[in-house]
Amino acid sequence: MPIPSPNLYPPFNIVRLSHVEFIVSDLAASRAFYADTLGLQVTHEDNDEIYMRAMEERGHHCIILKQGDEPRADHLGFKLYGERDLELAENHFSSRGLPVTWVERPFQSRTLRTCDPHGIPLEFYVQMDRLPPIHQKYALYKGVKPLRIDHFNTFSPNVDESVAFFNEIGFRVTEYTEDEESGKLWAAWTHRKGGVHDIAFTNGRGPRLHHTAFWVPTPLNIIDLLDLMSTTGYLSNIERGPGRHGISNAFFLYIRDPDGHRIEIYCSDYQTVDPDLEPIKWDLKDPQRQTLWGAPAPRSWFEEGSLFTGVEPVASTLAAQPIIAP
Known part of the structure; x- marks a missing residue:
């Protein structure tokens, strides 16, 4: 489609x-x-x-x-x-x-x-409500030094329908994954604010929230967080990464909070302000689509997500599968 x-x-x-x-x-x-x-x-x-x-x-x-x-x-x-x-x-x-x-x-x-x-x-x-700025109060910076919320990623049972609906209200596609056999969308990244995405849609049982992402200054902040988590009782909460995405070109880390809600720590994607910017197409079987370099995503990354309050997810209409780590 x-x-x-x-x-x-x-x-x-x-x-x-x-x-x-x-x-x-x-x-x-x-x-x-x-x-x-x-x-x-x-x-x-x-x-x-x-x-x-x-x-x-x-x-x-x-x-x-x-x-x-x-x-x-x-x-x-x-x-x-x-x-x-x-x-x-x-x-x-x-x-x-x-x-x-x-x-x-x-x-x-x-x-x-x-x-x-x-x-x-x-x-x-x-x-x-507006609060006083704290971006120069460096004594407050700790952990991964999160600067701002960046995006949501959701599981959608029909990505084509999700993209069509959000396109109606002004979300523009920056990158997408197409299943060559069916011609349907397996995933799509859409934005309003001029980054790669404000909300993305991934094929799967849904709707469910796949992850919420926070932007950090540099990849070194992610390394610091890994050192901190591995020595303060959160080693098992590290799910995937660090690595670099093919889609978005971003440096990433995926972690899980104590209840399993998935958080991505994210930096180094690119600007998408121009309204006539053409979306970038990826093939589902391209191994560098999800991971330009780094270990492939584990099965949990494709199958687990947060339920929405009062919403019963349904099976996806597309059976295609990407590369999954053993």
């Missing part, structure tokens, strides 16, 4: 991805992982939830941790340009027959809750 032409005049304007909310089984254990090990900054906490931001972010939070019985990804958050875009978004999703609800969220202006056709819970807002 061909990649859709970029929709340069979408029905409403999305600035970028904003934040993710995780339900966690042990709030203290998650705090130790995200704040003390990764180095995210706590902006609010109580007995039931913790809000955090990365070092370059002025918004109040990029990740929310909430105490719950079963680990889940509750929703993916996106920032819109202005108040009118909220009304336009409500009209667009309603016209598609998708549920729309206005919800109250701490530290955010009024927020629209909806989902994509496969059920991924999405939230859109315009304003978040």
